[in-house]
Amino acid sequence: MYEGFKKYKPFEQINLPDREWPDKTITKAPIWCSVDLRDGNQALIDPMNLEEKLEFFHALVDMGIKEIEIGFPSASDTEFKICRELIEGGHIPDDVTIQVLVQAREHLIRSTFEAIRGAKNVIVHFYNSTSTLQRKVVFKTDMQGVIDIAVDGAKLIKQLTDEFEGDTNIRFEYSPESFSGTEMDNAVKICEEVMDALGSTKENPVILNLPNTVEMCTPNTYADQIEYFIKHLKNREAAIISVHPHNDRGCGVAATELALLAGAERVEGTLFGNGERTGNLDMVTVGLNMYTQGVDPELDFSDLPRLKEIYERCTNMKIDPRQPYIGELVFTAFSGSHQDAINKGHQYMKESGTNYWEIPYLPIDPADVGREYEPIVRINSQSGKGGAAFVMHNNFGYDLPKKMHREFYNLVQYECEQLGRELIPKEVLRVFEDNYLNIKQKYKLISHKVYEESENGKDYVHFKGKMQIDGDSVVNLNGVGNGPINAFFKALKPINMGKYKFVNYSQHAISEGSDSKAVSYIELKTPNGNNIFGVGIDSNVNFASILGVLNAINRAELKNK
Ligand code: KIV
Numbered sequence: 001m002y003e004g005f006k007k008y009k010p011f012e013q014i015n016l017p018d019r020e021w022p023d024k025t026i027t028k029a030p031i032w033c034s035v036d037l038r039d040g041n042q043a044l045i046d047p048m049n050l051e052e053k054l055e056f057f058h059a060l061v062d063m064g065i066k067e068i069e070i071g072f073p074s075a076s077d078t079e080f081k082i083c084r085e086l087i088e089g090g091h092i093p094d095d096v097t098i099q100v101l102v103q104a105r106e107h108l109i110r111s112t113f114e115a116i117r118g119a120k121n122v123i124v125h126f127y128n129s130t131s132t133l134q135r136k137v138v139f140k141t142d143m144q145g146v147i148d149i150a151v152d153g154a155k156l157i158k159q160l161t162d163e164f165e166g167d168t169n170i171r172f173e174y175s176p177e178s179f180s181g182t183e184m185d186n187a188v189k190i191c192e193e194v195m196d197a198l199g200s201t202k203e204n205p206v207i208l209n210l211p212n213t214v215e216m217c218t219p220n221t222y223a224d225q226i227e228y229f230i231k232h233l234k235n236r237e238a239a240i241i242s243v244h245p246h247n248d249r250g251c252g253v254a255a256t257e258l259a260l261l262a263g264a265e266r267v268e269g270t271l272f273g274n275g276e277r278t279g280n281l282d283m284v285t286v287g288l289n290m291y292t293q294g295v296d297p298e299l300d301f302s303d304l305p306r307l308k309e310i311y312e313r314c315t316n317m318k319i320d321p322r323q324p325y326i327g328e329l330v331f332t333a334f335s336g337s338h339q340d341a342i343n344k345g346h347q348y349m350k351e352s353g354t355n356y357w358e359i360p361y362l363p364i365d366p367a368d369v370g371r372e373y374e375p376i377v378r379i380n381s382q383s384g385k386g387g388a389a390f391v392m393h394n395n396f397g398y399d400l401p402k403k404m405h406r407e408f409y410n411l412v413q414y415e416c417e418q419l420g421r422e423l424i425p426k427e428v429l430r431v432f433e434d435n436y437l438n439i440k441q442k443y444k445l446i447s448h449k450v451y452e453e454s455e456n457g458k459d460y461v462h463f464k465g466k467m468q469i470d471g472d473s474v475v476n477l478n479g480v481g482n483g484p485i486n487a488f489f490k491a492l493k494p495i496n497m498g499k500y501k502f503v504n505y506s507q508h509a510i511s512e513g514s515d516s517k518a519v520s521y522i523e524l525k526t527p528n529g530n531n532i533f534g535v536g537i538d539s540n541v542n543f544a545s546i547l548g549v550l551n552a553i554n555r556a557e558l559k560n561k
């Protein structure tokens with residue numbers, strides 16, 4: 001029997017009997033900080049080059065992110081140069097703060113201060129690892145040893161800031177790295193000592209960033225840790241509480257959301273969740289989750305496909321087709337019942353004039369993130385009949401009469417089975433055109449005239465024309481009726497085509513380029529008792545109906561062959 005699980009210890013729970021976060025809701029956006037260019041970048045097989053980092057930086061700025069961790073300038077020459085180019089190249093808007101990461105070590109801190117010279121707004125972000133496990137197996141030191149490193153770093157950072165020349169606005173961020181693996185009282189203690197060393201005040205608060213460096217517990221436990229930390233921190237108002245969740249258990253988004261309930265005010269993450277191992281938390285998902293609850297995320301997600309394109313090109317990473325909001329398939333309904341419900345939702349919204357998004361199976365309007373309706377519904381052989389009709393309506397403006405849905409669906413299903421795959425909307429249109437419009441014409445009108453006449457207060461429609469049969473003989477047609485369809489049927493009678501009986505018709509306008517045309521759907525009963533549809537399109541409303549009748553007859557004749 002497989003007993004590998006026995007080598008793992010359960011995560012220790014937090015004693016927080018009076019926890020408050022479960023009763024809270026998210027009502028406003030946090031301060032967002034992107035770590036794409038640092039945490040995300042360091043996890044790439046090929047880290048971004050200067051041009052890619054600059055392009056990515058501008059994309060982050062454009063979407064409204066005001067705090068951006070641009071790298072680890074003391075870590076390499078390349079990182080240092082990128083920092084300098086951002087500052088000297090004038091890439092950083094005045095309302096954007098760049099953040100630079102550095103370990104709490106003297107020579108690295110000094111070189112970081114060199115790198116930020118001339119910037120307007122900077123967050124110097126320093127960290128050291130505090131977790132029980134890292135103390136035991138990596139640093140082989142006790143908690144005091146770890147506190148000393150952090151406090152020494154904080155003192156040096158404070159001193160270099162006081163001595164810094166120029167009018168750079170420098171703020172501080174401290175991360176007890178692997179916070180969630182640290183005893184909570186130790187985490188509180190080290191942060192308080194760092195705050196003392198930095199001289200943090202309400203007016204000049206430190207950002208205390210509490211990373212879930214490796215996600216090892218359920219999101220509720222992380223939320224407990226955040227609430228515990230906040231409740232036990234002295235001088236609470238001199239700190240901005242930030243979270244930095246990773247995604248090892250696949251719960252980075254949930255952990256972030258619960259941490260926000262627990263009082264976090266700031267979130268560090270990346271676009272689409274790039275980052276070490278399973279990634280950082282995905283800010284796009286957290287932001288859009290808020291958006292779909294009616295809360296303004298204060299970030300612009302209106303052109304996600306553009307962000308995706310930049311992201312994939314610069315990072316060489318691929319976004320999964322099921323990735324929330326941006327995956328290729330997230331606005332695709334495969335099941336017939338889903339398609340039908342989406343269809344009804346669209347109709348309901350149109351008819352009711354509701355102010356809210358009320359479409360089943362679509363938690364967000366794809367248009368809000370720059371996605372198109374076009375790929376919402378694909379048709380496969382399991383799709384219900386409403387799905388094919390929906391595509392025709394939604395993508396191409398054809399309102400197939402309800403009774404025609406089954407007939408058209410059968411044709412679409414047949415095509416799916418022939419191809420052995422689902423159809424995309426333009427293939428659905430092709431099935432429609434091949435079967436209703438571009439059909440073989442046993443009976444072909446080679447000339448026609450349709451006109452109206454009034455006699456004794458009554459309106460009549462006249463049909464006159466020539467019809468070729470089987471590409472051979474040509475017959476004259478003449479008929480008068482109370483409408484175009486009736487007139488055409490009368491004209492057909494003498495040539496023994498009166499065996500087809502008219503059942504129903506519907507009509508609507510459709511735009512083709514700049515001109516509008518009429519589409520007529522005609523339902524006939526064939527001599528052997530089956531119902532069949534024909535479609536006619538013409539700029540003349542009357543002739544569209546006549547074409548519809550003729551096409552229905554030609555379809556029936558084809559079937560009889
Ligand atoms: O995940 C982490 O703990 C980090 C820190 C450096 C903030 O990236």
Ligand code: ZN
Binds near residue numbers: 039213244246276280
């Ligand atoms: Zn991280």
